Amino acid sequence: MRNHSLPRWLAAFALAALPLAGCDAHDHEEDFPSSIGAPPVEAASPQGIHVPPPPFSDGVFPCSDCHDPEMLLPNPRRRKLEMAHQEIELKHDAEHRWCLDCHDAANRDQLHLAGGELVPFEESYRLCGQCHGDKYRDWRAGVHGRRTGKWDGDKEYLLCVHCHNSHAPHFAPIAPMPAPKRPVRTP
Amino acid sequence: MTDTADTTVSRRDLLCTIAGCAAAASVAGCSEPTHTDFFRHHLHELTPEQLKAMLADLEQEFSAKYGKDVTVAMTEARPGVSFAYALDLSRCIGCRRCVHACVKENNQSREPAVQWIRVLEMDKEKGIDLHHANAYYEAETVPRPGHFYMPVACQHCRNAPCVKSCPVGATWQEPDGIVAIDYDWCIGCRCCMASCPYGARHFNWAEPELPAEELNPKTHYLGNRPRPKGVVEKCTWCIHRTREGLYPACVEVCPVGARKFGDLNDPASEIRYVLENKRVFVLKSELNTRPRFYYFYGV
Numbered sequence: 001m002r003n004h005s006l007p008r009w010l011a012a013f014a015l016a017a018l019p020l021a022g023c024d025a026h027d028h029e030e031d032f033p034s035s036i037g038a039p040p041v042e043a044a045s046p047q048g049i050h051v052p053p054p055p056f057s058d059g060v061f062p063c064s065d066c067h068d069p070e071m072l073l074p075n076p077r078r079r080k081l082e083m084a085h086q087e088i089e090l091k092h093d094a095e096h097r098w099c100l101d102c103h104d105a106a107n108r109d110q111l112h113l114a115g116g117e118l119v120p121f122e123e124s125y126r127l128c129g130q131c132h133g134d135k136y137r138d139w140r141a142g143v144h145g146r147r148t149g150k151w152d153g154d155k156e157y158l159l160c161v162h163c164h165n166s167h168a169p170h171f172a173p174i175a176p177m178p179a180p181k182r183p184v185r186t187p
Numbered sequence: 188m189t190d191t192a193d194t195t196v197s198r199r200d201l202l203c204t205i206a207g208c209a210a211a212a213s214v215a216g217c218s219e220p221t222h223t224d225f226f227r228h229h230l231h232e233l234t235p236e237q238l239k240a241m242l243a244d245l246e247q248e249f250s251a252k253y254g255k256d257v258t259v260a261m262t263e264a265r266p267g268v269s270f271a272y273a274l275d276l277s278r279c280i281g282c283r284r285c286v287h288a289c290v291k292e293n294n295q296s297r298e299p300a301v302q303w304i305r306v307l308e309m310d311k312e313k314g315i316d317l318h319h320a321n322a323y324y325e326a327e328t329v330p331r332p333g334h335f336y337m338p339v340a341c342q343h344c345r346n347a348p349c350v351k352s353c354p355v356g357a358t359w360q361e362p363d364g365i366v367a368i369d370y371d372w373c374i375g376c377r378c379c380m381a382s383c384p385y386g387a388r389h390f391n392w393a394e395p396e397l398p399a400e401e402l403n404p405k406t407h408y409l410g411n412r413p414r415p416k417g418v419v420e421k422c423t424w425c426i427h428r429t430r431e432g433l434y435p436a437c438v439e440v441c442p443v444g445a446r447k448f449g450d451l452n453d454p455a456s457e458i459r460y461v462l463e464n465k466r467v468f469v470l471k472s473e474l475n476t477r478p479r480f481y482y483f484y485g486v
């Protein structure tokens with residue numbers, strides 16, 4: 001609504017007299033549009049999506065530096081780790097999961113899907129998506145997780161593991177920024 | 188009547204003099220002449236040359252005042268674009284990163300502090316209950332057990348009471364849906380604040396304090412350019428960013444990705460995905476303000 005033909009100074013005097021009703025320029029636009037009949041929503045293919053490098057702890061990658069199959073035979077027995085990685089406390093369905101469900105025993109520099117297909121750490125979302133299909137779908141559409149970039153173009157995605165520690169994925173509480181000041185009331 | 192005259196009487200001065208509003212003068216900054224010529228036409232009636240000259244004037248004024256190159260853009264709405272915003276209530280943890288990123292990005296006054304986003308803390312037990320909402324919560328870490336958080340800023344209503352109540356046409360809805368304010372046309376009467384059901388509008392009671400080193404020099408005329416004392420301001424969906432295709436600053440800073448923004452007319456946009464696949468509502472729908480700002484539950 002543009003009522004700028006009204007002289008301003010006149011308006012300043014006539015505030016109280018002005019009717020508050022106005023026209024609505026957007027009457028025919030739906031508030032909750034839906035795309036029944038429109039093509040299915042498919043964001044850019046995840047493989048074409050820009051993600052920053054995986055957040056490895058310092059010096060840990062490539063894993064094959066230590067897990068050299070010639071030097072260190074893989075031990076596929078489920079157990080408590082004692083030689084390395086003791087700091088990892090698995091809080092991710094620990095009752096049913098352990099390292100080699102996701103990490104590949106034969107190629108430690110990659111992960112594997114349930115069917116055995118190897119997946120690089122840069123595409124770990126495919127692994128997570130096997131169980132968390134609803135989140136994976138939302139993530140691909142740009143709705144689960146943080147996006148930066150352009151609403152009408154290139155976006156930077158984050159890997160699941162940038163926000164969720166894969167070994168303990170619950171989002172950790174953080175300190176809030178300062179609260180606003182309460183308005184001061186004059187007596 | 189162009190804006191080149193080196194008048195010493197600003198429009199606001201003259202208004203105050205005419206109206207004899209001594210009380211308003213004390214808060215509305217009537218003593219300081221501004222760059223605006225009182226006899227300027229409404230923004231929508233300016234010729235392209237007048238507009239250009241006015242923006243150049245502002246750039247010069249701000250650059251001199253803050254000692255760095257300040258740009259004041261007037262990027263127009265993109266044809267066919269209809270903006271909307273969605274916030275995931277099941278994700279927000281109440282960390283206030285958005286509040287403070289917004290202050291920086293949009294050059295809000297630091298003292299007295301103006302904040303366009305207010306994060307409300309509510310009890311999970313009570314659900315959305317604005318009477319028991321608390322914007323002043325303090326905590327070591329958030330989310331606090333038993334609570335959830337609801338950030339509120341301008342809802343960019345399609346049927347906006349603020350626009351209807353402005354007596355001078357200083358605020359309106361842009362073609363892309365952004366509800367904008369011309370700070371140089373605002374007479375500081377605060378009718379819009381009284382009529383906004385979301386407390387989204389803020390008044391500059393004092394000269395805004397904005398340290399030069401913290402000024403964001405990339406500004407838009409209808410957005411984050413420095414404001415004078417005595418005018419109303421509010422969220423503009425980062426008009427200087429979104430009109431260039433970028434996300435608003437709050438979308439990019441939110442650590443949990445609770446904030447989504449995009450074009451309703453693009454069926455492949457994030458915002459359309461939210462509206463089509465999630466449980467969505469608008470705040471105070473009973474008022475028929477028809478917000479472009481949606482809340483949803485992403486889980």
Ligand code: SF4
Nearest residue numbers: 279280282283285441
């Ligand atoms: S930055 Fe995100 S999580 Fe934090 S208060 Fe704002 S919306 Fe909520």
Ligand code: SF4
Nearest residue numbers: 341342343344349383
């Ligand atoms: S939320 Fe308030 S300021 Fe924003 S458009 Fe609606 S009525 Fe106007």
